[in-house]
Structures are given as C-alpha cells and as structure tokens.
Amino acid sequence: MTAPSEGIRLPEDRAGRTIWVLVFAGIVTTLMSTLVIPLLGELPAILGTSPANASWVVTVTLLAGAVATPVTGRLGDMYGARRILLLCTIPLIVGSFVCAMSSSLWPMLIGRALQGAGFGIVPLGISALRSLVPPERLGSAIALMSSSLGIGGALGLPVAAIVAQTTSWRMLFWGVGILSVVMTLLIAWFVREAPVRETRGRFDGFGAVGLAVALVCLLLAVSKGGDWGWTAVTTVTLFVVSLVVFLGWGRWELRTGSPLVDLRVAMGNRVLVTNIVTILIGFSMYFQALLVPQIRLLPESTGYGLGQSMIVMGLWCAPAGLLMMAISPLGARLTTLRGPRTTLCTGCLMMAVAYGSSVVLMGSTWGLLVITCSIAAGIGLAYGAIPTLLMGAVPRTEVSSANSVNTLLRSLGGTVSAAVAGVVLAQMSVAFAGNLIPTENGFLVGMLIGGASALLAALATVGIRGEQPSVPGTPPVAGPVLSQPDTAPRPAATDRVVG
Template sequence: MPRPPAPESRRRPSPSAITAVLALSGTLVALMQTLVVPLLPDFPGILGVTADDASWLVTATLLSSAVATPIVSRSADMYGKRKMMVVCLAIMVAGSVMAAVGGAFVWLIIGRALQGFSSALIPVGISIMRDELPKEKMGSAVALMSATLGIGSALGLPLAGVLYESLGWASIFWVSAAAGALLLLAVVLVVPESKVRTPGSFDYAGALVLSGALAALLLAISKGGSWGWGSEPVLLLFLTAAILLAAWVPYELKVRQPMVDLRTSARRPVLMTNLASLLIGFSMFANMLLTTQQLQLPAVTGYGFELSVITAGLCMVPSGLAMVVFAPLSGRIIRIFGGKTALMAGALVMIVGYVGRVFFYDSIAWVIIGSTVVSVGTAIAYAAMPTLIMGAVPITETASANGLNSLVRAIGTSTSSAAIAAVFTSVTMSVGDTRLPSFDAFRDIFWLAAAASAASMLAAVFIPRAAGVRRPPATAAGAAELVVQGRVLAPDHRPLTPAVVTVLQTDGDPVDWSRVDTEGNYSVALPGAGKYLMVANAAGWAPMAEVFDFDGRTLKQNFMLRERLELGGSVTAGGRPVAGAMVTLLEASGEHLATTRTDDDGTYAFPLPLAGRYVVTMLHPVTLQAVARKLAVDNRSVALDFAAPPVEETSGERVGA
C-alpha cells in the first residue's frame, strides 16, 4: 500500500510561489540601489547640502551592502536562510521609514545605510532556491532572480521620477517601506526554513576586519573622482584596505571556522567565476549609466537626445523586460550546456552589444537596441554565476559563497562608476559655457566594457566543466536534507587537517563535500535517509572509504585514518642495520626539507612530502660515507633503502658516492 505523504509535504508551498517571492526580493534590491539616483541633482536644494554631500545617499548604501552581504550570507548558512532574509527585510523597512520621517540629512544617510542590508537578499535567496526547488527548475529560477536585477534597475529610474513629481521626495521611501513590509510577510508565509545549517561559532574578528577593509576600499573607489585619486584621504583609504586585507588573509587561513573559506575560494572554479563576475559587473553597470546619460544630454552635443529623467528611465524598461524574457533561455542553456558555456555566451552577447553601440548611436531606437542587447547578455551571464558557484562549493556554504560572488560583482560596478567618472571628466567638449563629455568618452567606455566582457570570457575558459549544482533527488517523498557532522582523526585521536570528506550516491553521483576545520570537524548535506559512500582524505594519510546507512536520526560519523603515508626505509652495512645514520630530504631544486637519524634497527621515516621530485641523502655515522638518490614521489608511501659497505671494509676511510 503506498505510503501517504508526510503532513509537512502537503503544506509545502509550491516551487513557483517560492520562486516568485525570492525573485521579487531581487527586484527590491535593485530598487533600493536606483530609486534615489534620479533625485540626486535635487537633493542639495531640498536638504540644504552640497552635491558632494548628497552623493553620500548612494555611497552609504554601497558601503553598508558591501559590509552586510558577506556577514549576512555567512549567518544564513549558520543560523537559517529564511531567518536572515526576515532580518534583512526588517532592517530595510526600518531604514526606509527612518529616511521618510527623519527629515534631516543625517537621518536620510542612516536610513539609506540600513536599506543597503537588502543586498544580501540575493545570495541568500539563491541559496534557498538550491535547497528548496527541484533540480529541473533550479537553472530557470536562478536566471529569473538574476533578471529581476535588471527590471528593478530599469523600473527604479522612472518610478522615482513619477513619485517625486506627484507625491514628493519622501514618497520614494514610503513606497520602499511598504514594498519591504509586504515582501517580509510573503517570505514568512511562503518561504520554508532550510534545514541545511553549518554549525559552529561566528568569526566576529574576521567579519570586523573584512568590513573595515571593504569599507575603505569601496569608499576610496567611489570618492576617488571627487576627492582626487592622488589626494591623501583616498591614498590613506587604499593603504588601510591593503593593510587590513594583509592581516585578514592569514588570519582566515588559521581560524577554525573562517568568515570566508579562502581555500575553497581559491579553487579554480570559484576563483575564475568570481573574476569573471567582477568583469561582468563592470560591463553591466556601464550599460545603465551610459544609456541614461546619453538620453538626457543636450541634443546640441550631436549625440544626446535631451530627454527628461522619467522618459530616459522609461527607455530602460525594454532592457529590463528583455532580461526577464530571456531568463528561461538562460536556464535552458545552463541545463543543456552547463554554466561555463552560458557565462561565455552571455559575455559574447555583451561584446556584440557594446561594439554595436560604438557605431550605431544616432537615434533613440539604436540606443535602446544596443542597451537591450547588452542586458540580454548580462541576464545570461548573471544566471550562470550562481550555478557555477553552487556547483563548486559545499552545500553547507552556498549562501556565503554566493555572498562573496555578489560582493565581487559590487566591486565591479563601483569600479565601473569610478572609471566612467574619470573618463567623462577628462574627455570633454564645450557646450556654451559648460564642459560636457564628448562622444569619444562614451566610445572609450564602450570599448572598455567590451574588453572587460572579453576578459570575462577568457576567465571562463579556465573554469572546469561541471554538471552544475549538485542536487540529487530525495530518497522519499517529502524527505528533507540531512546534515551529517563528524571529525577526521588520527589513530591517537588528533584532528587531521587539511582533510576533505566527500559523499557519493552508491551509483556514483556526487552529493556533497566538506573541508575540515582546524579541529578536524566536517559538515555535509545529504538529500535524505539512505546509503551513501563517504570518502575521507587527509594530506599524508591513506584515504578511507565506507558505505554508511543513515536513518535520519544518527547524524554523527567520525573517520579515523590509520595508515600514515611516509617516505622511509633502512640503512645497512654488510647486512647489519646502521643506527644513527643521518638521512636528509631535499627538493630536486636543492632546498632542504627535513633531516632525521636512523633508529637502533637502522630504519628511518619522513611524513610523505607533496608529489614531486626529491633527493634523499644518507651519511654513515662512522665512515662518513655519503650516498644520494633521486626519487619521484606521487601519493603513495615510498620505501628507499641504503646499503653501505661494512665498517671493516672501509678501514675508517671517508668514502664519497
């Protein structure tokens, strides 16, 4: 008789509802970033501040989002993804209300900083999609969420203008607060809390140092144009960022549970994807800034169209809609060809769009078409990035890994804004008494953005091909993922590190993997109860593989590796062991690695070095006879014996060999 589904599975929201709510969160993030942009020219008069002061309404959000994204993403992996979405939305709503009712400039800055917490909704939301959606819907859902960034940015510009002219500047913050409150309610009602957690303690010191480094770096990038790239404040900020990062990296490599797993981030799939993301972020933001500026510049420039803010914003709507329309295509490309191909295809479309914009710019239609083509490429590339990241990191780290990827993209967009400002102030033309950027400035940025897209393609070439996000089917209807923890230990119960635990289905399909922390702890996510092949491997030790049957109740599994890999052997003379002989291990290039002496039975041993070529030397303690041997080491124990003539045959003479 068929087993009825569990009550929890009957109450489970549909994948479409979960996708819709999470995708709307992406739209909200884009709105938070763009709603105040059209009002920046008017805020100095409204608030009685300078134009440079008014720019802090954008800078404050940029800085808080850079700080909040990695911290919230890591917290989501540890304490719950839906919980952190609710926290971010609550903070964003509070900031919106504060900006609307505060009146004074300082309250607007604080409110805009709190709105920046919304940026973490995207990486956390994407990781929820991985946890909650069926495998066949993952690609299109992630693509749609990435596309909502475009539609949110496109809608933010005209929406802000309409609200400002109709209801006043405070209305943009009231609308933000209302949208955030409705989305918060939808998250609570629709989005389930993921059972996949990474236990442990939060890296407060790492978070503090990283926040300081990011704040200094992004503040220097965003203010370099107005303060002067060679000014003391900007140079001091860059120096501060460098010093903090120089201290943060070694600390993160040593701490038990780091804020950012740098070893995982340095793996080629993650590193190259993040590099490509930085470059795509640069190209994407250039498209939005250049399009709106060109449409609003005076017609007397020869390439501007003198449109109002609202009309220029409406011209961006086709770009946003195209991203949504092409989201299913992005998901199909990812599902059939993989994330690497999708990323390269998106970058190629962006190159075509930018090259076209160099030569076709003399009508509004051509500007809209060029912008739309670039946006289509952005949608495809943006959809591929989270897929590549989630396919290369442990399941229990998907939120923090996507948070780092989002942060890298934000650095790319900030750099793009700074580069555009620098070019626009140096490549200019005179229009009456005003200096405006010439079209050569636009052309230079178009080529620069095309070059960045081409460089992202080059980075994608070095991403290994992978099937995509590891999400095997659950073993039973309604089964929830199980998090299994344990330690990798030596025979004397010492933790072994570095070590990795990998989990496979019994048919060979990959499930998850985990790098152990400094105390030997690991954490992996299984799609449900059942039999799994688990493999533990530590540097210098023979790996261990075993099939375990998890019942959903006992979720602890330790590994004790018993066979230590070593380079060893014996030293004899005339068939008798030689005690006290000196044996030295050198790299083939001559660097000294280790020295030991033989025991009473004439044996010696070194921990197995990394794969490579080495020289091993033996020095007899009495005759001073020296012997050297070349040796190639892979990942297996090596036995190397030395035989020397007996003492009586050498008559105490020193012999070299």
C-alpha cells in the same frame, strides 16, 4: 551541531509561489540602488547641504551593503536562509521610513545605510531556492533570482523618475517601505525554512570586522577618489590601509577554525575564476547603466544628445529590465543542455558584441535601445549561470556565503567602473552652455571599455575547470551536492584543500 539533511522539496504549486516571492524580494531590494538617482540634482536643496555631502546618500548605501552582505550570507548558512531573510527585511523597512521622514542630511544617511544593510536578500534567496525547489525547476528559478539584481535596478529608474516628478520625493521612500512590508509578509507566509546543518562552529566576529574595515576603506577610496584626488593623502591612505587589513584578514581566515569566508574553498578553480568573471561582468554592465542615461538626457543641440526628460529616459531603459527577466528561463535551459560555463561565456560574448555595436548604433534612440537590451540579455544569461557554477563547487554549508561574496564582487566591479567612467568622461569633455559635458568620443570610449571587459570575462570562462555535464530535466549543478546528504566529516580548516 545539527545532523545533515537533504533539505525540503516543495510540491509544484508551493514551489512556484516560493520562487516568485523570492524574486519579488530581490527586485524590491535592488530598487534601493536606483531609487535616489532622479533626486541627485535636488538632494542638496532637499537636505540643506552641499552637493559633495549629498553624494554620500549614494555612497553610504554601497558601504553598508558591502559590509552586511557577506555577514548575512554566513549567518544564513549557520541559522537558515529564511530566518536571516526576514532579519534583512527589518533594516529595509526602517531605513525606508526614516528616509521618508528626513529633512536633513544625517537622518537620510542613517536611513540609506539601513537600506543597504538589507542587500543580502538576493544571495540568501538563491540559497533558499536550492533547498526548497524541485530539481526540474531549480535552474530557471536560480537564474531568475540572480537576474533580479539587474531587473530591479533597470525597472527602478523609470518608476523612481515618474514618482519623483509627479508627486513628492518622499513617496519614493514611503512606497519602497510599504513594498518591503509586503515582501516581509510574503516571505513569512510562503517561504519555508529548510533544515540547517551547523557544521562550522561559531560566527567569526573578528573576521567580519576585519573584512568590513578593509571593504569600507577600499570602496571609499574607489568611489570618492575622483572627488578627493587619486593622489590625495586621504585616498592613498585608504588604499594602503585596505591592502594591509585585507592581508591580515586573509591570514586570520586561513588560521581560524570557523572562518567568515573559507578562503581554501574560494581559491578553488571554479570559485576563483567564476568570481573573477563576476568582477569583470560587474565592471562591464555598469558602463551602459552610467553612460546611456546621460546620452539620452543631454540636449539635442550637442549633436549627439537625445534631449529626453528623466521620465522618458527611464521608460526607454525599462525594456532592458523586462528582457532580462524573460531571458532567464532560456538561460537555464541552455545551462541544462550545455552546462553553466557555456551559458556564462555566451552571455559575456553577447555583452561584448552589444557594446561593440555602439560604433554604429549609439547615435539614435532605437540604436541605444538595441544596445541596452542586448547587454541586458547577456547579463541575464551570465547572472543566471554564476550561482549554478558556485553551488556545484562549494560545500552545502557555504552556499549562502559563496553567493554573498559573489554578489559583493559584482558591486565592487560596478564601483570601479563608475570611477573609471568618471575619469574617461572628465578627460574627454568640452565646454557647452557654460558647463563641461562629455564628448561623443568620450561616451564611445566608455562603451568600448565596457565591451573589452565583457570580452575578457568571456575569455576567462575558458579557465573554469571541473564542470560536470548537465542532464536534461535535472538542475545544472553538481549532482551529489543536490541529491545526496553530505554525511562525510569535514576536515579541519588547517588541512582542508578544495580544488
């Protein structure tokens, strides 16, 4: 074990470089999630396989990210965020280059799985910022880093569309591979390692395997249930196995002295409610990400499609990502003045109102831009406040782990929303030019479901208790956690209770 430490506070100029290096790392990482969307129609021909098999190019990245994110978060708490950040860049680089050289299904799947294994960079970056950035800049830095999850996804689509349609598809993967190398060098040069406090013993390998099995079964059932059938034996079996393994995993985590995820901390009010809100936000935000591009791409002859090309559609989606980046510092200021719960609730309400405006704005290009930008602004506020709430509620030794689990829950919410949107659109489709396409009402219902989820998230924030008031000029997190070393001995896992 190492002695407790107060961490490092960098000078202003070095802090600024550290923030932007980590934000760049987060954006590069999340580019991987939208990288293959422009290629989905061409992947079967590119890889010489069926459309069903080609869809695994997306699914395998999701599964790998779900398994790796909580593991790398725990390792970051034990051995230092910078060290594990650099470790996470290795699969990103290797996976990108493997994909670039692939001509068949299996190499592409291996490369995409490796890319997913690097998805823990954002929560690790948040943990590093907490230890390195001066208090007066911490709120805005965390908000910007957290929002990079949405910024990279929003900007990735137009960039990927332009590259895919003007050059070889392989350039997409060569490009992100080179960006990943640059990201690694920048982290190595500009991000310092804060002192590490190993107060929780050895790594929980059994818990990591149990969580991985439970998550893979759950996400496979959710993401593939529409293709296999929701009542198919495979789908039902995966759901049952996931439930059983989750229960066994939870029992193990409560009994072991060095759990992968401290469930006693996770069940405390602020952490539990914040994570529930996170799932609802993830569920909500993906509806517009899934539905708006389809509306833009459908032919104008449908009466509600806008007939845009992939490149034009991507360019119309790009302003949302830029706005999300711009709104993050404003969200940090609101958090400093009113507290993170207020910022989180405001962001959720903005999303709900934006989705509700679909009733009158969905039929035009500019109307869709207003909707997506308003939702992006709400996401920027909400995502910026969530890490602040978590860091004020968990021990310093579990910051990376808590943010990693929260990031995983965002992805889980998005996966469920994709399945629900697929069911809604499939049930509300009509024949057009020999194909089934969603009706206008189908898109509207989907958008209203996204709005209802955002409204539920806003209502759920009322249940967050114990928020400490913020003081202007200081970071909006629990003061003792940031400014004082945690020197008190930790109680044993069997009798520790965190409220």
